[in-house]
Amino acid sequence: MSEVRKKLHGSMILVALLLCAALPHTASASSPKASQGIPSERLQRLHEYMRKATDANSYLGGVTLLMRNGNVVDWQAYGYSDLARRVPMHKDAIFRIYSMTKTITSVAVMMLVEEGKLSLDDPLSRYLPGFAAPQVLAGGTAEAPQLRAATKVPTLHALLTHTAGYPAGLKGDEQAVKLMERVDPHGASDLRDFAARMSRVPLAADPDTRFGYDGASLELLARVVEVASGQSFESFLQQRIFTPLHMRDTGFSVPTAERGRVVDLTIMGKDGKLALASTESARHPGVPLNAYTSGAGGLYSTAADYARFAQMLLNGGSLDGQSLLKRETVALMMRNQLTMLHPPVTQFSDAEGFGIGGYVVLDPVRRGQLGSVGQYGWSGAASTTYTIDPKEHLVAILLLQHVPREDGGKDLPRISRPFYNLVYQALQP
Structure with missing residues (x-):
């Protein structure tokens, strides 16, 4: 074997070993698909759809990962990771996962609940100053607000389930949103500063009277984790979740040497062509998404890392000998928590409730x-x-990097619904 071929062979082995190390330890990359109830011929429909969805006229590229019965049965990369479409997408590409961060933050909170350091019915004011006497915007405008005392104080449970009453873009929230924008909590330098700013924001509704999806609640919970644990939020996640689960590529920033793996973040321009988003992270991939460590949406991750986290939850709180939560706690997280509402559903679907950290x-x-x-x-x-x-003993992950337009203009079609339909059509008992 020539010296060049030896070096190439050695490099290929190293890449293979690195990819295997990224897989869930309980999984095998070569698990027979049929033995897990996912015939290869059925998966071809998914593969063909994803190739078309990442062709020259659609998304740049993406990564999909399916696990069943604790085994990786399909892990694919499609298209490209850069706007120039010169760098092929790789399975270990790094994505901004934004609100998928919320589930991780929720797990952190529930870990502290299990340790007796927090309780779901604790008022937020027990841990953070300024929240003991919340007010609700009852009328008027942002310039001349009419406020009244809230009927109850927000609890940690209300924050976890988006029922605390903070402005959430619902009909009637317009003036409350303006008041929050004046305080500019997202301009905070750290979580302590974020909480201090939010303490001056009136609620848009009384706690436990509606589901209103907001990011502020999870940022406040991230600060509660800091107060209750005595650690920074970043340190807590690293020591208590990422390191035990071997989530090597998950964090609030990406090491400089690895930033070439971060996928370009696109938007659809008014000219009908994809362009880089205008965020700092789009211009400088890998930099922190917020000045503070955002529990609502600040993490970068990979399909393999998030698969390990999801499999831990599917297993009832444990993975590869590492126990993060008790089975009963995970069961609670996956149970609809909106039973105080009529109907007990989210603002997004009358067929979905909300657990702790995700839809049900x-x-x-x-x-x-x-x-x-x-x-x-x-x-x-x-x-x-x-x-x-x-x-179905199933974990399914789809990672793309495109921010949909909110103005109703021409954009790429959403593909999560057909993706999941194609995943489920492939399943057999």
Whole structure:
């Protein structure tokens, strides 16, 4: 064997070893698909769809990963990772997962609940100053607000389930949103500063009276984790979740040497062509997404890393001998927590409730999508999504990097629904 071929052979072995190290330890990259109830011929439909969805006229590229019965049965990279479409997408590409961070933050909170350092019915004011006497915007405008005392104080449970009453973009929230924008909590330098700013924001509704998806609640919970644990939020996640689960590429920033693996973040321009998003992270991939360590949406991750986290939840809180949560705690997280509401559903679907950290499917038929009752998951603002299905022993992950337009203009079609339909059509008992 020539010296060049020896070096090439050695490099290929190293890459293979690195990819295997990134896989869940309980999984095998070569697990027979048929033995896990996923025939290869059925998966071809998914592969063909994803290749078309990442062709020259669509998304740059993406990574998909499917696990069943604790085994990786399909892990694919499609398209390209750069706007110039010169760098092929790789399975270990790094994505901004945005709101998929929320599930991780929720796990951190529940770990402290198990340790007796927090309780779900604790008022937020027990841990953070300025929240003991919340007020609700009852009328008027942002310039001349009419405030009243809230009927109750927000609890940690309310924050976890998006029922605390903070402005959430719902009809009637317009003036409350303006008041929050004046305080500019997202301009905070750290979580302590974020909480201090939010203490001056009135609620848009009384706690436990509606589901209103907001990011502020999870940022406040991240600060609660710091107060209750005595650690920075970043240190807590690293020591208590990422290191035990071997989530080597998950964090609030990406090491300089690894930033070439971060996928370009795109938007659809008014000219109908993809362009780089205008965020600092799009211009400088790998830099922190926020000045503070955002528990609502600040993490970067990979498909392999998030698969390990999701499999831990599917297993009931443990993976490869590492126990993060008790089985009963995970079962609680995956149970609909909106029973105080009528109907007990989210603002997004009348077929979905909300657990702790993610949606809970109540009625797949009404939802109009293949799936199971009790299916759990969430998505991120830049077209990332995951689901955990205890009934089917399934984890499915789709990672893209595109921010959909909010002005109703021409954009790429959302592909999460057909993705999941194609995943479920491939399943056999």
